Amino acid sequence: MTEILLLEDLPEIRSWLKVLIKQVFPDSNVHEAARVHDALELVSAVKFNLALCDLGLPDGSGVDVVAALRETQPECQSVVVTIHDDDDHLFPALQAGAFGYLLKEQARELIAEQLKRMSQGEPPLSPSIARRVISHFASQTQRQERPQNMPHVALTDRENEVLLRVAKGFTLPEIGVQLNLSRHTIADYVKQIYRKLNVSSRAEAALEAQRLGLFRR
Amino acid sequence: MSIRARLALAAVAALMWLAVAMLPVDARAADVTVIDKALTAPGTGTGPPAFGSTARPVKLPDDWAETRPRFDGSVWYAVTFDRPAEMDAQDLLALYVERACSNLEVWLNGQRIFSGGRMSEPVTRNCHYPQLVTLPGALLTERGNALELQVQGHALQRVASRLRAGGLSVLTIGPQSVLAAQHLKHRFWNVTIVEIVSVVLAVTGLVMIGLGLMNRREAYLSYFGWLSLAWGLLSMRLWWRDLPWDNAVTEFLVCIAYTPVTALAVQFLLSYVDLRSRWIENALIAQCVLLPATLLLAGPSRLYAMAAIWYPLLLLEVAAIAVLILAIAWRRKRRDFGAMLAVLAVTLGLMLHSVAVYLGLIEAPQWPVMQIVVPLMVAGVAGRLLYVFARSLRAAEDGRESLETRIAQVTAELEQNFAQLADLRVEQVTEKERKRIAGDLHDDLGAKLLTIVHTSESERISTLAREALEEMRLSVRGLTGKPMRLADALADWRAETVLRLGQANIEIDWRGPPEETDQLLPARGFVQTTRILREAVSNIIKHSGASHCKVRCTIGDHLFGILVQDNGKGIPMELDGKLDRGHGMSSMKHRAKQMQGQCLVESGPGYGTVIRLTLPL
Numbered sequence: 001m002t003e004i005l006l007l008e009d010l011p012e013i014r015s016w017l018k019v020l021i022k023q024v025f026p027d028s029n030v031h032e033a034a035r036v037h038d039a040l041e042l043v044s045a046v047k048f049n050l051a052l053c054d055l056g057l058p059d060g061s062g063v064d065v066v067a068a069l070r071e072t073q074p075e076c077q078s079v080v081v082t083i084h085d086d087d088d089h090l091f092p093a094l095q096a097g098a099f100g101y102l103l104k105e106q107a108r109e110l111i112a113e114q115l116k117r118m119s120q121g122e123p124p125l126s127p128s129i130a131r132r133v134i135s136h137f138a139s140q141t142q143r144q145e146r147p148q149n150m151p152h153v154a155l156t157d158r159e160n161e162v163l164l165r166v167a168k169g170f171t172l173p174e175i176g177v178q179l180n181l182s183r184h185t186i187a188d189y190v191k192q193i194y195r196k197l198n199v200s201s202r203a204e205a206a207l208e209a210q211r212l213g214l215f216r217r
Numbered sequence: 218m219s220i221r222a223r224l225a226l227a228a229v230a231a232l233m234w235l236a237v238a239m240l241p242v243d244a245r246a247a248d249v250t251v252i253d254k255a256l257t258a259p260g261t262g263t264g265p266p267a268f269g270s271t272a273r274p275v276k277l278p279d280d281w282a283e284t285r286p287r288f289d290g291s292v293w294y295a296v297t298f299d300r301p302a303e304m305d306a307q308d309l310l311a312l313y314v315e316r317a318c319s320n321l322e323v324w325l326n327g328q329r330i331f332s333g334g335r336m337s338e339p340v341t342r343n344c345h346y347p348q349l350v351t352l353p354g355a356l357l358t359e360r361g362n363a364l365e366l367q368v369q370g371h372a373l374q375r376v377a378s379r380l381r382a383g384g385l386s387v388l389t390i391g392p393q394s395v396l397a398a399q400h401l402k403h404r405f406w407n408v409t410i411v412e413i414v415s416v417v418l419a420v421t422g423l424v425m426i427g428l429g430l431m432n433r434r435e436a437y438l439s440y441f442g443w444l445s446l447a448w449g450l451l452s453m454r455l456w457w458r459d460l461p462w463d464n465a466v467t468e469f470l471v472c473i474a475y476t477p478v479t480a481l482a483v484q485f486l487l488s489y490v491d492l493r494s495r496w497i498e499n500a501l502i503a504q505c506v507l508l509p510a511t512l513l514l515a516g517p518s519r520l521y522a523m524a525a526i527w528y529p530l531l532l533l534e535v536a537a538i539a540v541l542i543l544a545i546a547w548r549r550k551r552r553d554f555g556a557m558l559a560v561l562a563v564t565l566g567l568m569l570h571s572v573a574v575y576l577g578l579i580e581a582p583q584w585p586v587m588q589i590v591v592p593l594m595v596a597g598v599a600g601r602l603l604y605v606f607a608r609s610l611r612a613a614e615d616g617r618e619s620l621e622t623r624i625a626q627v628t629a630e631l632e633q634n635f636a637q638l639a640d641l642r643v644e645q646v647t648e649k650e651r652k653r654i655a656g657d658l659h660d661d662l663g664a665k666l667l668t669i670v671h672t673s674e675s676e677r678i679s680t681l682a683r684e685a686l687e688e689m690r691l692s693v694r695g696l697t698g699k700p701m702r703l704a705d706a707l708a709d710w711r712a713e714t715v716l717r718l719g720q721a722n723i724e725i726d727w728r729g730p731p732e733e734t735d736q737l738l739p740a741r742g743f744v745q746t747t748r749i750l751r752e753a754v755s756n757i758i759k760h761s762g763a764s765h766c767k768v769r770c771t772i773g774d775h776l777f778g779i780l781v782q783d784n785g786k787g788i789p790m791e792l793d794g795k796l797d798r799g800h801g802m803s804s805m806k807h808r809a810k811q812m813q814g815q816c817l818v819e820s821g822p823g824y825g826t827v828i829r830l831t832l833p834l
Contacts, residue, residue, distance in 0.1 A: 010664050010667070010668065012668045012671070012672055013664075013667060013668065013671060016671040016672065056656075056659065056660060083659055083663045083664070083667060083686075083690075084659060085690060086690075104667050104670075104671075105666070105667055105670050105683050105686045105687070106683075107683075108671070126709075126712060127705070127708040127709050127711075127712045128705070128709060131705060166712075167705075167708060168704075168708050168711075169707060169708030169709065169710070169711030169712045169715075169729075170711070170712070170715075171712060171715050171716055171719065173719075174715065
């Protein structure tokens with residue numbers, strides 16, 4: 001049995017997504033929520049395998065739910081489902097631990113396809129997201145101070161190579177051909193990149209918190 | 218040598234010249250007879266008494282305080298003289314009496330020839346006035362002319378100053394022209410100059426009072442003004458020789474007038490060093506009551522005794538206060554300490570001298586030193602006060618000017634800051650408003666369009682809604698976007714085009730510029746180009762039936778170009794010879810034109826379509 005969280009405030013879209021989820025995962029149990037508050041309650045009660053979270057909700061941002069899931073249920077895959085395709089909205093969600101994103105207005109078949117791929121461990125990565133990830137890690141390496149107990153998160157050369165090529169506008173299959181890598185290997189790299197982005201962002205957040213604490217002392 | 222020192226030297230020189238000029242002229246010319254012996258007899262009648270057995274000789278000058286103490290009334294003097302032989306018969310003969318106190322009448326050979334004023338109370342006060350009496354030729358004989366003088370005077374005990382006690386100076390007989398000059402000179406130095414100075418003092422006082430009224434914080438200006446005015450008025454008494462009341466009242470008034478003058482002097486000195494003492498003020502007021510009270514109690518016959526106590530006391534008060542303020546000025550290291558010391562020392566010295574003369578301790582000088590020098594000092598002090606005042610006024614003016622300049626500067630700065638702030642605020646508000654509009658569009662319009670996309674039964678409608686949603690998002694990005702690097706834009710376009718064509722199973726050959734550039738593309742340019750490119754790709758996917766697509770991007774200095782070429786069936790012509798509007802060609806061209814660029818479409822049935830997009834950077 002697959003436990004799936006569906007966080008979406010618009011009833012029509014929610015029911016439509018539910019149909020779609022049932023189509024991709026026929027053997028699933030879908031828990032619906034229209035608000036961040038309800039979703040967080042569900043997170044504390046149910047152990048999920050997959051979560052689809054909208055970002056702009058009446059009582060807050062879906063990013064909080066993504067972060068809570070990352071914190072309490074690390075094995076749950078969070079996917080952002082949003083109408084915002086710009087990385088200003090997406091990047092914070094990815095930093096909080098989202099594993100990918102779906103754009104709501106895409107055709108049903110496309111969404112189903114992407115959802116299936118993500119659940120199989122092939123998250124999408126657009127050039128603009130790749131550029132932000134690159135600049136994020138660049139600023140991380142420049143930073144001298146590092147909180148203790150926090151591992152230094154750095155990308156491998158191959159991960160960097162993949163990111164740079166994505167940033168230049170090459171698609172993942174193209175990069176696979178260029179680097180003579182299989183589809184699975186490329187997908188693993190992308191997953192690693194998302195994971196490291198999350199870990200390093202949390203390290204950064206911890207550092208920030210520590211600094212604030214130092215100031216208060 | 219500083220200007221100050223030069224001025225001081227000049228002042229000293231002027232004073233020395235004055236002193237020399239005021240030395241008595243030697244009038245004892247050959248034909249001038251000085252008579253220093255006379256017969257005297259008491260008498261109150263209207264004519265000369267008989268100088269019989271009661272007559273006795275006296276030496277002139279005759280000071281009543283010594284020869285007839287406590288006498289108050291009329292005394293007759295008789296002398297005889299011969300007409301000077303050397304004198305021209307045409308010349309007028311005159312009698313010059315330097316001092317006859319209080320008043321005098323002259324009889325020649327039994328005829329009354331001169332009167333100085335009223336001889337009974339209130340007696341005309343002529344003590345300070347020298348008298349010149351022309352002796353009528355008709356009454357004169359060659360030898361043994363009898364000259365009889367009646368002097369009406371007051372006992373020393375009944376006046377406040379020895380200078381106003383009864384007495385007669387030596388008599389001088391000589392040519393009228395010679396004696397007139399002497400008389401004039403004496404009168405000028407003893408009377409006229411005092412009168413002038415008193416007027417000057419009064420006017421100075423009024424000016425200073427006016428200044429003091431306008432500047433209430435500078436209390437010393439007012440005190441000095443009142444002091445100067447009071448002193449001036451006191452000195453002016455010389456003018457009025459005939460007063461409607463008798464000697465006792467006049468002497469009483471003169472005597473009590475010194476208490477307010479003293480009070481004002483003390484207050485001026487104290488306020489000059491910013492001191493104020495309630496009890497000193499009260500004591501001064503009390504003194505103004507006490508002094509008249511004691512005088513009244515003692516009665517007119519003991520006026521001189523009371524003055525002998527009070528005058529030194531008043532002087533002592535002023536001197537004590539002067540020493541006090543000098544000590545304060547010294548301790549405060551005031552720059553005008555030297556000037557204060559000099560002025561106060563000279564003034565106090567002169568007052569001491571003056572009191573000494575009043576009390577008969579020393580001989581009266583030829584000219585009233587105090588009445589002349591003290592006013593000069595007062596004028597000097599007034600000048601200095603005015604200078605200080607003018608300087609502080611100037612300083613205040615300068616301060617005000619610099620303040621105004623500073624205010625203007627600050628205002629300008631403030632306005633500039635405000636303008637910057639307003640600009641910043643406008644930017645912030647604009648940005649916030651953009652975000653709000655973007656948010657609203659997404660939340661409201663976006664959600665509705667999304668609902669249509671996913672709930673519409675018709676494929677066509679849901680496609681339209683999806684396109685509308687895409688349009689909306691691009692518009693919003695155009696609203697909020699910042700310029701982006703052209704290389705990044707090309708990467709985005711490449712990824713999207715390759716993905717879409719790949720999904721449609723169309724082969725794609727995309728070649729970008731050989732090297733990376735750092736040129737920027739405005740947000741709106743990015744959005745419009747994205748739309749054009751997206752439209753072109755949509756056309757290829759939907760209509761062309763092509764199997765291959767070629768994209769070439771070139772970047773120049775001021776423009777960049779994109780060429781999209783497919784191997785499809787081309788765009789069919791409309792009846793009017795234009796390309797099919799359903800393929801969105803016109804909107805692509807319109808968008809390119811909006812960016813001052815151009816979009817050329819070459820197409821023909823059977824040989825595919827070429828779209829050349831050229832846009833400025």
